[in-house]
Amino acid sequence: MSPHEQSAKLTSALEDYLETIFEYTQRQGFVRVKDIARVRNVKAGSVSPAMRRLSEMGLIDYERREYIRLTESGERLAREIFSRHEVLSRFFCEVLKMDREEAVKNACAMEHSLTEDAKDHLVLFMEFLLNCPFFDIVHWQRFHDQQMDITRADGCDHSCTTACVFSAMRGEGMEPLRRLSDLVPGETAVITILEGEGDERRELLNLGLIPGSSVTLSHHHPDGIHSELLINGFGLRFLRALGARVCVAGENPSTRG
Amino acid sequence: MSPHEQSAKLTSALEDYLETIFEYTQRQGFVRVKDIARVRNVKAGSVSPAMRRLSEMGLIDYERREYIRLTESGERLAREIFSRHEVLSRFFCEVLKMDREEAVKNACAMEHSLTEDAKDHLVLFMEFLLNCPFFDIVHWQRFHDQQMDITRADGCDHSCTTACVFSAMRGEGMEPLRRLSDLVPGETAVITILEGEGDERRELLNLGLIPGSSVTLSHHHPDGIHSELLINGFGLRFLRALGARVCVAGENPSTRG
DNA sequence: GGGCTCATTTAGACACCTCTAAAACCATAA
DNA sequence: TTATGGTTTTAGAGGTGTCTAAATGAGCCC
Incomplete structure (x- = not known):
């Protein structure tokens, strides 16, 4: 009661x-x-x-x-x-x-x-x-479908397509994007795009390489295949080959303003 | 080990x-x-x-x-x-x-x-x-700040301001928005904006009146101050006065396409 | 070594949520 | 009325996660 x-x-x-x-x-x-x-x-x-x-x-x-x-x-x-x-x-x-x-x-x-x-x-x-x-839902829808198709694809490398889509969206034509692997020691950038597919993409995420994260390349490892970087204060040793799948922008992109 | x-x-x-x-x-x-x-x-x-x-x-x-x-x-x-x-x-x-x-x-x-x-x-x-x-972050930022200011305001009615912001965003000038209270029995619409502030706004949400939800006005209650409606199949009796704070669009807005 | 202090572990309780199995209950059919 | 079958409750047990209080361990100073 x-x-x-x-x-x-x-x-x-x-x-x-x-x-x-x-x-x-x-x-x-x-x-x-x-x-x-x-x-x-x-x-x-x-x-x-x-x-x-x-x-x-x-x-x-x-x-x-x-x-x-x-x-x-x-x-x-x-x-x-x-x-x-x-x-x-x-x-x-x-x-x-x-x-x-x-x-x-x-x-x-x-x-x-x-x-x-x-x-x-x-x-x-x-x-x-x-x-x-x-907020153009059409662009988002198209981008979404394309990316989701990519993650479901049979292993073929669509990274050029992805870059295309983004470049078109940015109105920059085919101007090449910078990659995490291009950074020089001491340089800081913001992650903007992950190009990996499926599990490879998830591996990047699980390492902490998340779009919007600020990364600083500490130094290249003596072994020649790894690099050390700092993501929001956390250290990470990663394969430089993986870094080629991570696009970065030199300064904070507009979303962070 | x-x-x-x-x-x-x-x-x-x-x-x-x-x-x-x-x-x-x-x-x-x-x-x-x-x-x-x-x-x-x-x-x-x-x-x-x-x-x-x-x-x-x-x-x-x-x-x-x-x-x-x-x-x-x-x-x-x-x-x-x-x-x-x-x-x-x-x-x-x-x-x-x-x-x-x-x-x-x-x-x-x-x-x-x-x-x-x-x-x-x-x-x-x-x-x-x-x-x-x-996706123009500047508009989102401005809209966000304005709305958040409204929810923190001292009780003054800013609904005209809100409508203004949205109208400007839609490029429709000051064309009046339709309200939930304007619906006629049997009519269906989609909720687009909640104009309430703070707790009043939360009350609307807690009743299930969520932007993007499809609502159908069943009938006006004999008491004259309530109406019955269906939100995604769930029934709700609400004060018509409250419905004046809920903006609706006749057909599915672009985000749902 | 003895004693002190702090960190850690253990033991015992309690709360919550779930399960299974058995008992209690109720409605309906025979 | 009695029997049957389905629903609900109860009882007991297990798992997780927390607490408090007491026991244990380790380091350190004298």
């Missing part, structure tokens, strides 16, 4: 349960333990105590063995949780152009830790993209 | 420990239990068993009561985890323009659930923004 602990923070598991209840009740008006267990892929024995706790918190109306319904405050909270889910999955799906399924999977896992502040900024950004004529 | 379970998936807590060890050893070459406990804000008694497990997995070199160092495979994995962290915090900070501290806080909490696929797409998007001349 009384909302005992309405202010207490929910655990992620309880948030998930509440969200499932919301989604289900939107369709049916009520849920049973069995439904929740099925949707959330757990056993009914795990759901039962969770319902008791949600009920004690005043978030659901629940008498043992009866239908489960949201209270008013429960629905408000559930919509709030669901809104985090929606913002994230919409961003992944519609802005980043991920597969719907993969987008939702990520959103489900990340939504519990998205702060209000982050949500505010993310939504504002999406509003901007939705309305700004200077 | 031997990497017993190198393939076993790490829990988030162990990932955090490994990441902390990485960051610390980059500066000092080694870490002690005490350092980790301080940085991660836990007691030494909690760190100890975690180090034993990481050691059993072959990710760190650790003899009881000695310094902690990463093994080769541990460092590789740590860099991979750190790369997820970097991608996310860079996105929050440099693209979404959040405060560095808040950006890192979110990244720390979300990094453990960012899949490879999501990271790929996010990085690709950042590459695009870094290089695309059609």
Whole structure:
């Protein structure tokens, strides 16, 4: 009856349960333990105590063995949780152009830790993209598709294509791009493009070579095939051959201004 | 010595420990239990068993009561985890323009659930923004600052300003925008802008009124002050007065194409 | 060596979430 | 009314991660 602990923070598991209840009740008006267990892929024995706790918190109306319904405050909270889910999955799906399924999977896992502040900024950004004529979705779409094709390609080297696309976008014709491997000791630059495909590309990322990162080449290793560099203060020894796949710009590009 | 379970998936807590060890050893070459406990804000008694497990997995070199160092495979994995962290915090900070501290806080909490696929797409998007001349960072910056000022304002109604900014961006002069409250029963539209400030804006979001969402007005409630609508299949009763703060576009805007 | 101090480990508790298996409950059919 | 079958709850156990408090170890000064 009384909302005992309405202010207490929910655990992620309880948030998930509440969200499932919301989604289900939107369709049916009520849920049973069995439904929740099925949707959330757990056993009914795990759901039962969770319902008791949600009920004690005043978030659901629940008498043992009866239908489960949201209270008013429960629905408000559930919509709030669901809104985090929606913002994230919409961003992944519609802005980043991920597969719907993969987008939702990520959103489900990340939504519990998205702060209000982050949500505010993310939504504002999406509003901007939705309305700004200077963000040319056509270019982004084309670039995305082309890159994704490349990562799925059969090993053929498309780096020239990539450079082309970027050069065209920059309005610079076919002017050659500088590479990480071109840097001289002591020189600092910003990473702008990774040209690797698939796993090779991921290897670059996993080493910390992330677009937007500022890198300083410390020195070439005596072995002649490695170089040492500093990425945001972290040291890294890498194969110079790999560095040829990393494009850099001499000064901070416009996005950082 | 031997990497017993190198393939076993790490829990988030162990990932955090490994990441902390990485960051610390980059500066000092080694870490002690005490350092980790301080940085991660836990007691030494909690760190100890975690180090034993990481050691059993072959990710760190650790003899009881000695310094902690990463093994080769541990460092590789740590860099991979750190790369997820970097991608996310860079996105929050440099693209979404959040405060560095808040950006890192979110990244720390979300990094453990960012899949490879999501990271790929996010990085690709950042590459695009870094290089695309059609994404005019100046407009985004100005819009961001203006909106953020609005949310921090003292309650004065800036909706005209907001409309102005958007109209200018769309190159439409001062042509009036349609509102959610203007929809007639049965009509469908896409949410483009939320004009509320601070908590009012959040209330809209928490109800599910998210930019990009498709909404269909079901009917006006007999009480005259509420309306019922469908957002992506979910029902919602809302105050029509609130709907005046929500801008909509008749057809899918360009971002969805 | 003795004693001091600090770091680390261990042990015991608690919380949370999950599972399985068995018991309790309920509705419906015979 | 009784039997049956599906649903839900309970009980017990395991895994993870945290804490506190006490025990252990190591270094250092006298």
